[in-house]
Amino acid sequence: xxxxxxxxxxxxxxPQHPSTHGVFRLVVTIxxxxxxxxxxxxxxxxxxxxxxxxxxxxxxxxPYTDRLDYVAAMLNNxxxxxxxxxxxxxxxxxxxxxxxxxxxxxxRVASHLLFVGAYLLDLGAMSPFLYVFQEREMIVQxxxxxxxxxxxxxxxxxxxxxxxxPPGWLAKVRDFLPHMREKLKMYDALISGNExxxxxVRGMGVITQEEAVAYSLxxxxxxxxxxxxxxxxxxxxxxxxxxxFDVVVGQNGDCFDRxxxxxxxxxxxxxxxxxxxxxxxxxxxxGKVPKLIRIPAGEYYTSIEGARGELGVYIVSDGKDKPxxxxxxxxxxxxxxxxxxxxxxxxxxxxxxxxxxVDIVLGEVDA
Amino acid sequence: MFSWQTQPLTGLNxxxxxxxxxxxxxxxxxxxxxxxxxLRKVVAWMxxxxxxxxxxxxxLFQSMADVLKLLLKEDIVPAKADRALFLVAxxxxxxxxxxxxxxxxxxxGHIFTAGLNIGVLFYIALSSITILGIVLGGWASNNKYxxxxxxxxxxxxxxxxxxxxxxxxxxxxLAGSLNLTTIVQQQATDRFGWYIIPQIIGFVVFMIxxxxxxxxxxxxxxxxxxxxxxxxxxxxxxxxxxFYMLTEFVYLFAISALATTLFLGGWLGPWLPSWLWFAIxxxxxxxxxxxxxxxxxxxxxxxLMGFAWxxxxxxxxxxxxxxxxxxxxx
Numbered sequence: 001x002x003x004x005x006x007x008x009x010x011x012x013x014x015p016q017h018p019s020t021h022g023v024f025r026l027v028v029t030i031x032x033x034x035x036x037x038x039x040x041x042x043x044x045x046x047x048x049x050x051x052x053x054x055x056x057x058x059x060x061x062x063p064y065t066d067r068l069d070y071v072a073a074m075l076n077n078x079x080x081x082x083x084x085x086x087x088x089x090x091x092x093x094x095x096x097x098x099x100x101x102x103x104x105x106x107x108r109v110a111s112h113l114l115f116v117g118a119y120l121l122d123l124g125a126m127s128p129f130l131y132v133f134q135e136r137e138m139i140v141q142x143x144x145x146x147x148x149x150x151x152x153x154x155x156x157x158x159x160x161x162x163x164x165x166p167p168g169w170l171a172k173v174r175d176f177l178p179h180m181r182e183k184l185k186m187y188d189a190l191i192s193g194n195e196x197x198x199x200x201v202r203g204m205g206v207i208t209q210e211e212a213v214a215y216s217l218x219x220x221x222x223x224x225x226x227x228x229x230x231x232x233x234x235x236x237x238x239x240x241x242x243x244x245f246d247v248v249v250g251q252n253g254d255c256f257d258r259x260x261x262x263x264x265x266x267x268x269x270x271x272x273x274x275x276x277x278x279x280x281x282x283x284x285x286x287g288k289v290p291k292l293i294r295i296p297a298g299e300y301y302t303s304i305e306g307a308r309g310e311l312g313v314y315i316v317s318d319g320k321d322k323p324x325x326x327x328x329x330x331x332x333x334x335x336x337x338x339x340x341x342x343x344x345x346x347x348x349x350x351x352x353x354x355x356x357x358v359d360i361v362l363g364e365v366d367a
Numbered sequence: 368m369f370s371w372q373t374q375p376l377t378g379l380n381x382x383x384x385x386x387x388x389x390x391x392x393x394x395x396x397x398x399x400x401x402x403x404x405x406l407r408k409v410v411a412w413m414x415x416x417x418x419x420x421x422x423x424x425x426x427l428f429q430s431m432a433d434v435l436k437l438l439l440k441e442d443i444v445p446a447k448a449d450r451a452l453f454l455v456a457x458x459x460x461x462x463x464x465x466x467x468x469x470x471x472x473x474x475x476g477h478i479f480t481a482g483l484n485i486g487v488l489f490y491i492a493l494s495s496i497t498i499l500g501i502v503l504g505g506w507a508s509n510n511k512y513x514x515x516x517x518x519x520x521x522x523x524x525x526x527x528x529x530x531x532x533x534x535x536x537x538x539x540x541l542a543g544s545l546n547l548t549t550i551v552q553q554q555a556t557d558r559f560g561w562y563i564i565p566q567i568i569g570f571v572v573f574m575i576x577x578x579x580x581x582x583x584x585x586x587x588x589x590x591x592x593x594x595x596x597x598x599x600x601x602x603x604x605x606x607x608x609x610f611y612m613l614t615e616f617v618y619l620f621a622i623s624a625l626a627t628t629l630f631l632g633g634w635l636g637p638w639l640p641s642w643l644w645f646a647i648x649x650x651x652x653x654x655x656x657x658x659x660x661x662x663x664x665x666x667x668x669x670x671l672m673g674f675a676w677x678x679x680x681x682x683x684x685x686x687x688x689x690x691x692x693x694x695x696x697x
Contacts, residue, residue, distance in 0.1 A: 009511060011511050011512075033515065033668065103431055120664060123585060123664040123665055124584060124585065124663075124664045124665025125584075125662070125663060125664035125665070126410075126414070126660075126661070127413060127414045127662060129662050130414040130415065131414070132414065134415065194663075194664065195662050196585050196663060196665070196666055197664045199666075199667055200665075200666075201665050202666065346669070347667075347668060347669055348515070349588065349668040350667070350668055351667070359592065
């Protein structure tokens with residue numbers, strides 16, 4: 001009798017695929033439905049932001065950062081201006097700092113909301129996606145009022161923010177908070193206990209603490225393993241040391257923990273916004289900044305806690321008004337590296353659950 | 368009562384039968400088209416959306432427009448597909464879907480129902496043929512997503528057909544007949560009332576297996592768009608794609624009608640005309656399935672088979688035992 005001949009199959013997932021969250025390609029080798037190897041191919045959305053930045057003045061780079069992690073553009077804006085301010089040793093008006101914190105944390109909520117919706121969509125539940133968009137829409141509307149854009153905000157400037165909050169805006173944010181908390185409770189009740197959902201995410205794609213550190217993961221991917229590492233606490237930038245909030249950590253480092261951390265982090269962000277609203281002072285929103293921004297020659301790196309992890313900007317300056325070289329540490333790109341390892345030995349059906357939980361945004365992966 | 372089966376096969380009778388069949392088929396096609404509309408509206412309401420409301424009053428002609436669009440689309444056959452199989456597969460899937468509707472008794476008069484003595488068996492046997500169409504379609508497309516989707520379908524539908532068949536056995540034991548018309552008539556006089564009461568376990572198993580048979584959420588793995596793009600019909604376009612879509616919705620209607628007939632007393636009910644009762648009950652079952660669609664995430668593929676073999680089949684077997692004991696003792 002002949003032995004049954006079976007062979008592995010190479011499956012190209014993407015770059016056009018409904019649940020790769022953009023133009024991401026994953027070449028998986030499958031044996032039956034089991035994944036033997038997975039090879040992520042990135043670069044389909046590469047726009048050369050870092051190279052472009054070399055021929056742009058620092059203020060002109062800000063709109064380019066909007067296009068990195070396009071669901072959390074406020075944080076990207078801040079990452080850049082923060083590094084420039086750090087390099088120039090600028091004094092930022094108090095009110096501007098508060099406004100920054102408010103919009104950044106709101107943006108974090110919007111981004112995490114989108115994660116929850118999109119993740120459930122990946123797992124085959126369509127409704128949560130449409131529900132979370134309602135709350136996201138409110139946040140986006142708030143942003144629209146403060147900076148005139150819904151997605152690419154271009155709100156921050158070196159030395160402050162471009163616009164002060166319009167009259168009544170802060171009150172609107174204050175009204176939004178209890179609404180959002182209520183909705184979070186509802187989503188939690190509807191999703192987090194669902195048996196089918198749990199069976200798909202519990203114990204799935206487990207990352208150990210050592211692996212997470214070895215792969216240089218950051219953000220929720222790192223915290224889900226139980227490591228209490230949040231740059232807002234570890235290396236407080238801006239005025240984050242003024243606020244009381246918890247760093248949310250998981251226990252098992254599985255997909256469920258990552259999902260759950262997103263949920264809890266939204267609550268913490270709302271707490272920060274609430275505290276910021278209480279103590280926001282009056283005053284100017286843009287500090288005294290020279291007309292032409294020049295960074296003293298040297299190398300500068302600062303990083304902030306982005307929506308997806310450590311979002312760092314590294315600038316090499318030769319003293320001119322444009323960076324000699326700019327490097328972006330994009331958390332999505334770094335976090336993506338562990339995907340191949342997580343996928344090996346998994347079933348095809350779990351691939352999407354794992355990829356979704358790593359939470360990448362392709363604009364940020366490809367820069 | 369008038370029945371076609373007792374009539375001699377004359378020319379006039381033959382024409383009558385053909386006309387009757389065409390009328391029933393046309394009505395059902397209309398019903399199925401509005402099922403799609405119903406699905407979109409129901410799911411839209413559950414998701415705080417409006418749903419289709421542009422084509423015709425309240426969007427009532429949306430499905431017509433969709434079908435028309437699909438008919439006008441180019442019928443693309445992939446270059447490396449197995450041409451003959453690719454072309455014939457949707458038809459193999461589609462024909463049994465309509466054939467099984469022949470045995471469903473819609474009204475008390477059931478003039479155009481084939482009063483087969485083995486109606487239940489006929490339904491289950493014919494509906495299995497559709498799997499063949501799905502597997503062939505997936506295989507002939509020469510597309511990896513289609514292939515995986517087709518294979519998943521085959522595994523899933525074959526696995527769930529067993530509990531589906533077993534859950535029906537309880538009803539058959541109570542009614543003492545495989546004839547669907549007789550089963551409904553029995554429910555009118557049964558001391559427990561409609562069979563959903565004595566056969567509640569069977570009903571639950573039946574509904575779960577039915578949802579899985581239909582590849583509906585949460586069992587929609589064969590066409591899991593987030594994994595397999597569109598599953599077995601990824602490569603299909605135009606009216607062949609429409610065939611697969613229609614098959615799905617015809618089965619949705621058929622299995623809801625079967626559930627109504629077996630467990631919910633079919634056309635039985637006071638005051639209203641029998642066909643209306645049948646329509647109400649079937650709609651309720653269909654609504655339940657749409658409800659699932661809007662609320663559930665997708666099951667994991669490895670849990671799916673385990674669930675059928677380790678949970679549903681033992682429960683269905685237990686139900687048969689219980690029914691046997693009950694009819695012996697009570």
